[in-house]
Amino acid sequence: MQSPTEPQRRILVVDDNQSILEDFRKILPRAASAATVELDALAAELFDVPLPNGARACFELDTAGQGQEGLAQVLRAHAEGRPYSVAFVDMRMPPGWDGLETIERLWQVDPALQIVICSAFSDYSWDELRERLGERDGLLIIKKPFDPIEVVQCVHALTSKWQLAREAQAHLHGLEEAVRTRTAELETANLRLSAEMHEREQVESELRLAQKLEAIGQLAAGVAHEINTPIQFVGDSLAFVRESVTGVLELIGDLRSAVADHPMAARFDALADAVDLAYLEEQVPIATARMADGISRVAAIVRSMKELTHNGPRELMPIDIGRALHNTLQVTGNSYKYVADLELDLQPVPPVLGYVGDLGQVFINLIVNASHAIEDRAQSTPGRGKLTVATRVDGDDVVISIGDTGTGIPDEIRHRIFDAFYTTKVVGRGTGQGLAIASRIVANTHGGALTFDSTVGVGSTFYVRLPIAGPRRVPRASDAPTN
Numbered sequence: 001m002q003s004p005t006e007p008q009r010r011i012l013v014v015d016d017n018q019s020i021l022e023d024f025r026k027i028l029p030r031a032a033s034a035a036t037v038e039l040d041a042l043a044a045e046l047f048d049v050p051l052p053n054g055a056r057a058c059f060e061l062d063t064a065g066q067g068q069e070g071l072a073q074v075l076r077a078h079a080e081g082r083p084y085s086v087a088f089v090d091m092r093m094p095p096g097w098d099g100l101e102t103i104e105r106l107w108q109v110d111p112a113l114q115i116v117i118c119s120a121f122s123d124y125s126w127d128e129l130r131e132r133l134g135e136r137d138g139l140l141i142i143k144k145p146f147d148p149i150e151v152v153q154c155v156h157a158l159t160s161k162w163q164l165a166r167e168a169q170a171h172l173h174g175l176e177e178a179v180r181t182r183t184a185e186l187e188t189a190n191l192r193l194s195a196e197m198h199e200r201e202q203v204e205s206e207l208r209l210a211q212k213l214e215a216i217g218q219l220a221a222g223v224a225h226e227i228n229t230p231i232q233f234v235g236d237s238l239a240f241v242r243e244s245v246t247g248v249l250e251l252i253g254d255l256r257s258a259v260a261d262h263p264m265a266a267r268f269d270a271l272a273d274a275v276d277l278a279y280l281e282e283q284v285p286i287a288t289a290r291m292a293d294g295i296s297r298v299a300a301i302v303r304s305m306k307e308l309t310h311n312g313p314r315e316l317m318p319i320d321i322g323r324a325l326h327n328t329l330q331v332t333g334n335s336y337k338y339v340a341d342l343e344l345d346l347q348p349v350p351p352v353l354g355y356v357g358d359l360g361q362v363f364i365n366l367i368v369n370a371s372h373a374i375e376d377r378a379q380s381t382p383g384r385g386k387l388t389v390a391t392r393v394d395g396d397d398v399v400i401s402i403g404d405t406g407t408g409i410p411d412e413i414r415h416r417i418f419d420a421f422y423t424t425k426v427v428g429r430g431t432g433q434g435l436a437i438a439s440r441i442v443a444n445t446h447g448g449a450l451t452f453d454s455t456v457g458v459g460s461t462f463y464v465r466l467p468i469a470g471p472r473r474v475p476r477a478s479d480a481p482t483n
Helices: 018-027 034-047 067-080 099-109 126-133 148-258 264-274 277-309 321-331 356-378 411-416 434-445
Strands: 010-014 060-064 086-089 114-119 139-143 317-319 340-346 352-354 385-394 397-404 449-455 459-467
Touching: 010 018, 010 067, 018 060, 018 148, 060 067, 067 086, 067 099, 086 099, 086 148, 099 114, 099 126, 114 148, 139 148, 148 264, 148 277, 264 277, 317 356, 321 340, 321 356, 321 385, 321 397, 340 356, 352 356, 352 459, 356 385, 356 397, 356 434, 356 459, 385 459, 434 449, 434 459
Parallel strands: 010 060, 010 086, 086 114, 114 139, 340 385
Antiparallel strands: 317 352, 385 397, 397 459, 449 459
């Protein structure tokens, strides 16, 4: 198949008059064969003469005696990828198709073919030709007998016109392909830019939320610090009161024994009954013990808050995972203690190198989510659920599992639960950021993985896998939110 820009000078003559066909063969110079070219070159060298036809354009000429034969040759030329550029067609070619029908059929196969009507008879007027063939710029008419110069001029002009049209079409196709390619590149770039903008919006949103959480963490750390001092003061004062009350009750008992035989004994007993001394002796030690236990609990929560918020420099450090989980459970106790029983299976694990505040945030999010799932199931299935927290070593990793007997996660939304802002909770109960941030902290900041198993109606278990040696790369500042 020839290139669209390669000169093409294939001529077809359709005429039932053999003498006319011979005239065309004489008028139009044909391309010489390889052997002829070689002989001409040898003769020119021997006799010192110029090569024949050195400056003339040569043509490949084919002939047909009937329209059907001409159509067959046009079809063959197209199948070979070497179409004709010009066809000379006689108007009267009995007993087959006339020239007009032949032209119609040729143009059905090759609309770009330049055609010259070559006839001695005016069988059709120009209006009739236009009506049958339409408005065409590739149609000329010459009368027989024709002048050879007319034929040569027609051939040169029409082959050049055909070649230019073909090159223009090829150039147009090239431009269209370039436009399609560039359009596809722009669409790809636009999609990539849109994805980057969406990712940037998510990162900015997470960063804003992280800043809020950091502010809340700093506030919590400050509150915990401020609470710690008065709690210690109250605890010390309670210990003093407890010892003093115990001493006073012992003194009252000794005095009561001492005045048992004295006239004041009756007065003493009356006063003791008035203040219900027996009840006070029984209940005051119990009340002070409960107060001491409550203060101890508050002190433990304050200590846990201080450790979780970790308001110091953000740096990698060995983390006691068991202690971090105990602190988290202490702080989040109010979210699960009314709806679930806690089951711990904390096997001994080595310290994990990481960011204590970030991992504390992950554990808080997972435990609160588990508590909400259990609470949601309790609305349809009354009864307490179970919150399970376990740790184990798996090769070079520590695996923390946090499971619940909640509603479970439906199959159709499992692929979205780590997406930012996606939540199935009611407004005000969830922001859709908890699991997204947890996944980012575990995967991007600590080089671990956050996965889950879930069965609808049975519950879910989330697995936090953390490399013991810490992140395998230095995280970027934007990789994980801070508390």
